[in-house]
Amino acid sequence: MIRNKDKILNKEDLICAICDFSELHKIRNFIFSKALVFGFDENEANKITLAVDEACTNLIKHSFNFDKSKEFCVTVEPTSMKFIVKILDKGTPFNPLDVSETNMNEYFKDYRKGGLGIQIMRSVMDEITYNPSGIDNNENILTLTRYVIK
Amino acid sequence: MIGDNKFSIQHKEIEQVNCLYLRGYLDAHTAPVLESAINDIIGKGQNKILVNFGELDYISSAGLGVFMAFIEDVRDSGGDIKLADMKPKVFSVFDLLGFPVLFDIDKEEKISMEKFRKGDTSIKYIIKK
Numbered sequence: 001m002i003r004n005k006d007k008i009l010n011k012e013d014l015i016c017a018i019c020d021f022s023e024l025h026k027i028r029n030f031i032f033s034k035a036l037v038f039g040f041d042e043n044e045a046n047k048i049t050l051a052v053d054e055a056c057t058n059l060i061k062h063s064f065n066f067d068k069s070k071e072f073c074v075t076v077e078p079t080s081m082k083f084i085v086k087i088l089d090k091g092t093p094f095n096p097l098d099v100s101e102t103n104m105n106e107y108f109k110d111y112r113k114g115g116l117g118i119q120i121m122r123s124v125m126d127e128i129t130y131n132p133s134g135i136d137n138n139e140n141i142l143t144l145t146r147y148v149i150k
Numbered sequence: 151m152i153g154d155n156k157f158s159i160q161h162k163e164i165e166q167v168n169c170l171y172l173r174g175y176l177d178a179h180t181a182p183v184l185e186s187a188i189n190d191i192i193g194k195g196q197n198k199i200l201v202n203f204g205e206l207d208y209i210s211s212a213g214l215g216v217f218m219a220f221i222e223d224v225r226d227s228g229g230d231i232k233l234a235d236m237k238p239k240v241f242s243v244f245d246l247l248g249f250p251v252l253f254d255i256d257k258e259e260k261i262s263m264e265k266f267r268k269g270d271t272s273i274k275y276i277i278k279k
Contacts, residue, residue, distance in 0.1 A: 021179035025155040028208070046239050047246075053210050057178045108252040111222040116211035116247060123246050 016073040017056070019064040019091075027056050027074055031085065034076040038083050039148070048146055051124040052085055054117035055096065055142055063091030063140065080148075087142040093132035096121060096142070153207055155179050159187050167198045167266045169259070173205035176213035184216045188231075192220065197229025200262050204235040209243050217253065230254060232262040 015030040017023035031052045035045035052074065064070045072089035096118045104119070106112075121128060127145035131137065157180035160171040168191045176184060191199055201217075203209075217231060224231055234256045236244070244250060256262045 021177065022155055024177050024179055025153060025175060029153070043239070043242070046242070050210060050243060053177060057210065057212065060178075104248045105251075108248070111218065113215060113218050116214055116218075119247055120211055120243075 013077065014073055014075045016071050018068055019060045019066065019070045019072060020068045021057065021060060024053055024056060028053055030074065031076070034078070035083060038076075038078050040083070040146075044146075047124045048083065048085070048144075051121045051144060052087070054120050055087055055144060058094065058096060058117055059087060059089055059091065059142070062094040063089055065092075067091075082148070083146045085144045087144070088139045090133065090139055093140050095130040095132065097128060097130055157183055159183060161187060164263070165267065166196075167200050167263060168196055169200045169202060171202045171205065175208040176206060177208065177210045178212040181212035181216050184213065185219065188216065188220050192224065197224050197227045198266050199224065199229065199231045200259065200266065201231060201233050202235050202259050203233065203237065203240050204259075206237070206240055209240050214244065214247070214249065217249075221252065230266075232256065232265065234259045234262045 013034070015027060017026055028049050032045050032049045035048045036042070040048065056072070056074070059072055060066060064072075070091060072087060072091070075086045075088065077084040077086065099115065099118050101122065102115055102119050121144065124146070125144045126147045127143070129143045131141045131143075133140050153175055155175055155177070157172070157174040157176055160173070162169045162171070170184075170187055172184070174180070188199065217233070221231055232254045233244075235258055236255065241255070244253070244255065249255070254262070254265070256265070
């Protein structure tokens with residue numbers, strides 16, 4: 001489905017999944033393994049894995065509306081100082097950065113519900129960028145970056 | 151972290167406290183199972199719930215969301231949802247967003263049980279509106 005995925009990088013650095021929550025564990029296992037190999041300790045690798053899980057959960061829900069006939073892919077592109085995760089999809093663009101940051105004190109005070117996944121992504125990752133599909137690219141790309149030293 | 155998508159709950163009632171023992175991975179796929187279990191307890195008019203995380207290896211925001219969905223109603227009725235026996239990696243997810251401010255999280259189940267015995271439900275954890 002992701003047409004240029006083979007051009008991007010080695011297949012070992014890419015995993016694709018069906019848009020179903022039952023696939024999330026495959027993404028988690030992939031990211032956790034890659035984060036450990038990159039050099040993060042288990043605690044850091046767990047947090048990065050969680051952030052990617054949250055991004056994929058939102059994607060399945062908001063971009064694909066749980067359509068199990070669709071799929072998306074996740075790549076890892078490590079550099080010397082950055083661990084970069086890209087989530088590629090052809091669903092309806094959903095930019096998590098459009099969701100305003102949550103004040104957790106207010107959140108608890110009002111007993112609010114939902115929106116915690118994006119808050120986790122923001123807490124864990126150092127950079128989040130979103131490029132919706134357009135003339136130059138036929139995929140939405142959510143990029144989550146974690147620096148070696150935070 | 152390496153694991154599958156399995157999740158199960160064992161339910162025991164001890165001294166009128168509904169104890170839920172979570173095992174496995176709690177994410178968007180499995181959170182409805184927990185939601186249903188808590189719904190069943192509340193549906194029976196019971197409001198003292200102790201959740202033991204001893205065998206839980208993973209939680210995402212979908213799991214946190216289940217507790218947020220019920221805590222207000224449970225406390226309004228004079229009960230509480232107390233959380234106990236978390237592995238550090240699970241506690242760190244609660245801690246990441248500040249959940250210990252709102253939820254009573256104990257290191258061991260027996261501490262939570264003792265609080266229920268003493269009638270310490272929610273008073274000190276309520277955030278005043």
